[in-house]
Amino acid sequence: MALSLDVFGREGFLKTAKRASEVIKRWAKAGNPVTIISHVDADGITAASIMASCFYKLEVPFKARIVPWLDETVVEELASEPEGPMVFTDIGSSYMEILARKLGTREVLVLDHHPPVGSPPPGWVEVNPHNHGLDGTIEVSGAGVTYLVARELGPEMKELAPLAVIGALGDMQDRQEGRALKGLNEIAVKDAVGLGLLAVSEDLVFYGRETRPIHKAMAYTSSPYIPGVSYQEDNAFAVLSKAGVKVKEDDRWRTVSDLSDEEKRRLLDALAEFLASRGHPPELVQKLVGAVYTLVREEPWTPLRDAREFASLLNACARMERPDLGVAVCMGDRSRGLEEAMSVLEEYRSRLAKCLSKVQKEPGVLEERKLLTVVHGGSWMGDRMVAAVASILSSGMVGSGRVLVVYALEEDGQNAKVSVRGPPGGPDVDLGAIMREVASMFSGLGGGHDVAAGARGHRPEGLALYRPPPQASGGEAGP
Ligand SMILES: [Mn+2]
Incomplete structure (x- = not known):
């Protein structure tokens, strides 16, 4: 490939995204069924849903497969499917060698943000921020890459912008100061805000800041995970009373957004103290302040209203091997699919709570x-x-x-x-x-x-299932 300066930076990236959209337009004209292959996490589910929604709007038949990785078996399975175009979202760039070897004769698009290994065979289009000198861990997620391709298909695709925001938050691309999405991710944020689908505010980033009682909002928050408070309402309650923050106003539960700045400061201080008393770094509380992304058209009290919480719901579906439910919810199912996804979330939370308590205790x-x-x-x-x-x-x-x-x-x-x-x-x-x-x-x-x-x-030969701790003198006695 002849490298020229215009491939670098955002402009180069967006040019490649446009090229990919032209390929999709061509596929749409041909009308053959397209296979979407995506990664099994919140970002991959939102990426697949953006792509699927595009094909739906373009009236192109499609099917979607959500996979944890691509190995010989998975790729051979894909190769054995009837001839037809394929689009990989949030996965593919790291597996270019095997994909080229098994699928080289097909029409393929790879829309990914993982660091590329190898280059695509001639005729394929790969859209990846790394190819343009952009950092794929913070600039844009797999859903974001897919959205920026979708956006070139027509203005009606802009309504998919909230999915790109959810995907980026699911991949924790808000790691910078202020927990705000930056870089190419900002395009999706602006589009979603412009359409009145998303509101961005500065606040404590607890889940359900407008809708849940404060102790519940704290306990539901898992990004970041707050040791001792995430999944533990009683401790959250205790921290609140230590901070002297009233949880009720008359008979009504107060929410995080009801708190005064002074109360928020006291709450963070109490939380830092709580963390320190348990041997955790108190600086963690800094991650609790920043940009909050509210999906204003979603029903309050559902896990879809707060974009970070929406991402957690999708992650739960992914980890419990029900990514199909995640895709259904992303594509608009607010009845059976959402109900099932919410019960999957419940089960996931309880399993995770058990694992974490075992790790800690x-x-x-x-x-x-x-x-x-x-x-x-x-x-x-x-x-x-x-x-x-x-x-x-x-x-x-x-x-x-x-x-x-x-x-x-x-x-x-x-x-x-x-x-x-x-x-x-x-x-x-x-x-x-x-x-x-x-x-x-x-x-x-x-x-x-x-x-x-x-x-x-x-499993390496001799890897113990469970390694007992080294015997230390003066340690706790016990069975
Ligand atoms: Mn991703």
Whole structure:
């Protein structure tokens, strides 16, 4: 490929997005069914839903597959499907070699933000911020890339902008100061605000800040995870009373948005104190202030009103292997699909709460090393919860400087799944590259971003299911 200056930066990216949209227009004219392949997380679900909504509006038949990764088996399955165009969203760039080898003769679009490995075969269009010198971990998510392609298809696609906002928040692209989406993500934010679908305000980022009693809003919040408060209403209540914040006004529950600035300050102070008393970094409270994204057309009291909470609902669907429900909700199902998704969320929350309490309470499960924090998840955690536990624990690990490693065994006991997270300010390493390399040593596949990555592969010979803590003298006696 001849490199020229115009491929760099936003303009270059948007040019490529336009090229991809032209391919889609061509497909729409031909009318052949298109297969969408997307990644199983909130960002991947929103990306697939944006693409699916486009095809729906263009009256192009489509089907969607949501996959956790692409390996020989998955790609061979795709290759065995009837000839037809394929679009990969939020996945694909890291698997270019295998995709080119198995699907090279097809018409393919790859709309992704993961660091590319290899380049696409001639005729394919890959839209990826990394190819234009833009950082795919904060500039734009998979849903955002897909939205920026969709937007070129016509102005009616702009109503899909809220999905791009939800996807970016699901991928935690709001890590910067002020918890605001920046870069290319801002295009979707502006479009959604312009259409009156989204309101952005500055506040405490607790879920349901306009609709829930404050202690509930605190306990429901999982991005960031607040150790001891997320999932624990009683502790949230205790923090509020310590802060001297009234939870009721007459008979009505007050909400976060009812609090005065003074009350908010007292609440954060009390929360910082609470965290410190339990050995957690009090700086975490800084992540609780910032941009709040409210989907103003959604019903209050549902998990869809707050865009971060919407993303959590989708993540739960993904982790519980019901991404189909997530797609249904993203595409507008507010009856059966939403009801089912909400019961999946309930079950997910209770499983996660059990895993987290085991990590925090059972000796030996969490091991602090010099540069690493290791969570020995064994088989009780199950491979589904690994990434969830990793994301949640890492969001509470501000300033530790350690890389978090969480692993568990798959149900068959033969494969292990590993998730790693680099906390901000941690060692400057590319975790995606490390996981790719390590997984290949165990006939597995790995990859991801430099700050969040994962792998699965055969369980190494001799890897203990559960490692007892080293015997320390003076430790607690017990069974
Ligand atoms: Mn993503």
